[in-house]
Amino acid sequence: MTPADHKKVGELMEAYFEGLHQADSTMLRRVFHPQLAYVCATEGDELYLDLETYMGRVDGREPPARRGDPREEEVLEIAFASDRLARVSARMTMMGRDFHDLLTLVRYGTEWRIVAKVFSYVPRKD
Template identity: 40%
Template sequence: MSALFQEVVPVLNTYFDGLYFSDTGRLRQVFHPRAQYVCASDGSLLYRTMDDYFPVVDARPAPASRNEPRRDRIVSIAFAGPVTAIATVTCAIGTRHFIDLLSLIKLDGRWQIISKVFHAEEQAA
């Protein structure tokens, strides 16, 4: 496992924990303040800033509070250079399954998510 890979994996694990526990404190650790949140799964554009996204997370019941099994997984991480990466990850909240494409940049010595573009769909429980 490359050193860059080993640097990014903990960021992704914190991201998964933030989603599972609906913990925006954890998510703020991994998202750049100017990151974007984008989806078009239903055929229309959903675009949020972090200021728009974090209140949504704060308002929803945490999967952990319902004892949902963890269904998060790192599918791949590709590096475009020493400070740029894209991670494909999957996770689920309730019956919604997500495939996330997370663009990461390394600034001031730490990796941060600068863009979350994802597809979501309902799946049987």
């Protein structure tokens, strides 16, 4: 893929992390595809949501930023399968949990959007 594609996906991931840290559904709607599949794969907490249900949950939570939680995240891998399909592996800490996200991105018009967010988490060990 082109350097511009890598840059756009990097910018999308920055907005994704910031949107989660701020619990800002307006910001997150700009990174998610309207047909988002949100899947928690943690044993005992399996969950399958659509975009609107997930955004309702985001709107109902106290933002980690307001609690003074530091942002702790990392993009582990960006892999392009084609000019219309990519995968991002990322990790982050939020709400007392360590998360591992596997994000599937597709072109939506001229932009990249997350169409599937599949993740698992473990309680954070301090």
